[in-house]
Amino acid sequence: DTAVSQTPKYLVTQMGNDKSIKCEQNLGHDTMYWYKQDSKKFLKIMFSYNNKELIINETVPNRFSPKSPDKAHLNLHINSLELGDSAVYFCASSQDSGRQETQYFGPGTRLLVL
Amino acid sequence: AQTVTQSQPEMSVQEAETVTLSCTYDTSENNYYLFWYKQPPSRQMILVIRQEAYKQQNATENRFSVNFQKAAKSFSLKISDSQLGDTAMYFCASNFGNEKLTFGTGTRLTIIP
Secondary structure (H helix, E strand, C coil), X not given: XXXXXXXXXXXXXXXXXCEEEEEEECCCCCEEEEEEECCCCCEEEEEEEECCEEEEECCCCCCXXXXXXXXXXXXXXXXXXXXXXXXXXXXXXXXXXXXXXXXXXXXXXXXXXX | CCEXXXXXXXXXXXXXXCEEECCEEECCCCCCEXXXXXXXXXXXXXXXXXXXXXXXXXXXXXXXXXXXXXXXXXXXXXXXXXXXXXXXXXXXXXXXXXXXXXXXXXXXXXXXX
């Protein structure tokens, strides 16, 4: 059984479009995250939600809007896609938001903006 | 600034040999966790091992072990009896006492048959 799943795995779209990436975890965790991995493989936190509340928002353009309908889901909606948004987006989850918590990652969504 | 540095962009080693990946970090925190994640070609991020900063004993998981030197802010990963399936990008990371992970730039490890 997949612990953290993301859909779609691949997303190819045109500049200016709006797209969403979905994430679900079946681990019973309270905290979920979005990370972006750029073309040089560098990983950086974007957002974190704890029990559906936003706790981290790292200098991300407001074209990116996370939405957490419940604590098992954290979706990422991106408006007006730009070439620079091309990257791999990882969802992750942890039991809680404490400093001792290990984060478990989804398989990633490769986004290509043409 | 809290940073994680991996100074080896690429490494390669013969199958069955031992390899050590380096990681250093900078923080003023005293209580934090350190992690090594593996990213094979499948792109999945897989937790390899974790270390609690207040524990002096080095963590071990089967063929994977760490050499944690808190004073030197060093956290290297040793892979013993390397296998072809160990070929991957390896990322060192820390939460530096908060909710988010800060990652190093990764080391691409290739195991040669």
